[in-house]
Amino acid sequence: MEGRPPRTILVAGAGIGGLTAALAFAERGFRVEIFERVERFEAVGAGIQLSPNATRILGTLGVLGRLAVTAAAPEAVVLKDGKSLKELARVPLGKAAETRWKAPYLVAHRADLHTALLARASEHPGIRLHSGSTVAGISFENDAVAAMVEPDGRQEKVTGALLIAADGVWSGLRHFVKGSRDSRPTGTMAWRTLVETASPAGRGLVSLAPTNRVTAFLNPALHMVVYPLRGGTALNLVALTKGEAGAGSWTNTTDTTPLAHAMRGFARPLADLAEAAKPWTAWPIHTVDPNGPWTDPRGLALVGDAAHAMTPFAAQGAAMAIEDASALAALVAGAPNELPAALARYEAIRRPRIRRVVRRGVFNHFTWHVSGPVALARNLVLAARSPDRLAADFDWLYGWKTGDEADLTRRRM
Numbered sequence: 001m002e003g004r005p006p007r008t009i010l011v012a013g014a015g016i017g018g019l020t021a022a023l024a025f026a027e028r029g030f031r032v033e034i035f036e037r038v039e040r041f042e043a044v045g046a047g048i049q050l051s052p053n054a055t056r057i058l059g060t061l062g063v064l065g066r067l068a069v070t071a072a073a074p075e076a077v078v079l080k081d082g083k084s085l086k087e088l089a090r091v092p093l094g095k096a097a098e099t100r101w102k103a104p105y106l107v108a109h110r111a112d113l114h115t116a117l118l119a120r121a122s123e124h125p126g127i128r129l130h131s132g133s134t135v136a137g138i139s140f141e142n143d144a145v146a147a148m149v150e151p152d153g154r155q156e157k158v159t160g161a162l163l164i165a166a167d168g169v170w171s172g173l174r175h176f177v178k179g180s181r182d183s184r185p186t187g188t189m190a191w192r193t194l195v196e197t198a199s200p201a202g203r204g205l206v207s208l209a210p211t212n213r214v215t216a217f218l219n220p221a222l223h224m225v226v227y228p229l230r231g232g233t234a235l236n237l238v239a240l241t242k243g244e245a246g247a248g249s250w251t252n253t254t255d256t257t258p259l260a261h262a263m264r265g266f267a268r269p270l271a272d273l274a275e276a277a278k279p280w281t282a283w284p285i286h287t288v289d290p291n292g293p294w295t296d297p298r299g300l301a302l303v304g305d306a307a308h309a310m311t312p313f314a315a316q317g318a319a320m321a322i323e324d325a326s327a328l329a330a331l332v333a334g335a336p337n338e339l340p341a342a343l344a345r346y347e348a349i350r351r352p353r354i355r356r357v358v359r360r361g362v363f364n365h366f367t368w369h370v371s372g373p374v375a376l377a378r379n380l381v382l383a384a385r386s387p388d389r390l391a392a393d394f395d396w397l398y399g400w401k402t403g404d405e406a407d408l409t410r411r412r413m
């Protein structure tokens with residue numbers, strides 16, 4: 001792995017952002033060495049919503065076809081009052097989403113998205129994936145960046161033109177960007193479980209949250225989002241409550257008392273069904289202030305959660321990692337001999353968008369958890385809006401395109 005090939009990109013982390021970056025650079029003719037600390041990938045997490053701004057990019061990178069085999073395209077997002085179970089609003093998706101935003105809105109298991117990205121990266125001649133290889137340090141040498149990689153307890157130095165740190169919310173590499181911000185707990189806990197639709201709890205839940213849609217139940221103490229996975233044979237439940245405990249892993253089996261307590265605000269059948277849908281796992285939500293620096297002009301860029309982990313209230317964390325990766329590759333490929341300028345442009349272009357998405361998450365958090373007269377006002381405003389008008393609110397978000405996606409699409413045809 002020694003040497004300093006001129007157009008080699010190093011990527012730390014083979015998660016959603018890292019694999020997308022590897023593909024986006026390799027598609028533009030770069031050689032990519034991608035390092036992942038885990039030896040073997042496990043099916044961690046549960047469902048993920050993939051909005052058209054993300055699926056459009058996955059399409060240009062040849063990932064969408066694979067994903068479509070297991071993903072579902074819900075017909076709508078439906079907001080319901082968690083207490084009365086009354087429908088508050090409906091945003092049409094399905095064919096309407098494809099027509100409006102020119103790419104599908106999908107729900108998938110996170111592991112299926114990861115497998116699709118991994119399969120495409122593994123077959124790409126420009127990408128070499130090194131699993132069981134932690135990037136432990138970074139240094140800058142003349143016009144190259146060096147990564148200290150630790151495979152099998154050994155240490156190796158690998159050099160390239162640019163290192164992309166895609167090592168997630170708990171990033172250890174973010175600190176190599178001077179002035180970068182630490183991740184912080186938000187006081188919100190995300191709870192997840194999967195329910196077989198054929199089980200008694202699953203059958204009951206399907207009657208409240210049918211498998212052809214994303215259903216969000218709103219309540220002041222928590223909101224719960226339900227959508228189908230794996231061909232509708234399972235339902236993914238995500239609930240967000242106040243709470244701090246637990247380490248950063250979905251594999252925690254945690255005391256669910258706070259969840260059960262928050263569920264008391266739901267209608268009885270919904271609370272009982274959700275309670276029966278065990279085992280729940282918990283994940284404390286941490287965020288990273290998006291105003292910190294993301295790059296070092298000598299050849300380092302943060303993407304995804306490492307740069308700007310956000311709350312899941314807009315369901316956009318993975319989508320933003322995908323957008324980051326695509327935008328970064330387009331900018332660096334557009335000015336290969338002007339890396340510092342390309343990195344500065346990456347921050348300048350991405351930051352306003354990330355800030356706006358973060359603001360949308362804050363807005364959703366507020367409006368979904370209000371109570372009393374404010375909730376009443378929210379419900380009236382939602383009821384007054386047509387589905388088309390509600391969909392139009394998402395044009396800025398779901399209609400986004402990387403500058404040169406059209407160029408990549410042309411090259412694939």
Ligand SMILES: Cc1cc2nc3c(=O)[nH]c(=O)nc-3n(C[C@H](O)[C@H](O)[C@H](O)COP(=O)(O)OP(=O)(O)OC[C@H]3O[C@@H](n4cnc5c(N)ncnc54)[C@H](O)[C@@H]3O)c2cc1C
Pocket residue numbers: 012013014015016017018035036037038047048049050133134135136166167168169171172173190191238283285303304305306312315316317318319320321
């Ligand atoms: C409850 C919840 C629901 C969500 N729902 C959605 C949703 O519906 N839609 C959406 O778009 N987003 C959603 N997200 C957000 C999304 O999961 C994340 O934003 C996304 O996974 C971030 O991708 P990433 O590539 O930045 O990091 P990750 O996917 O976390 O990948 C980081 C990778 O880096 C590896 N790594 C770490 N350190 C090193 C190192 N030193 N060397 C080598 N490898 C290393 C890790 O092992 C891992 O594989 C949700 C998040 C939560 C918590």
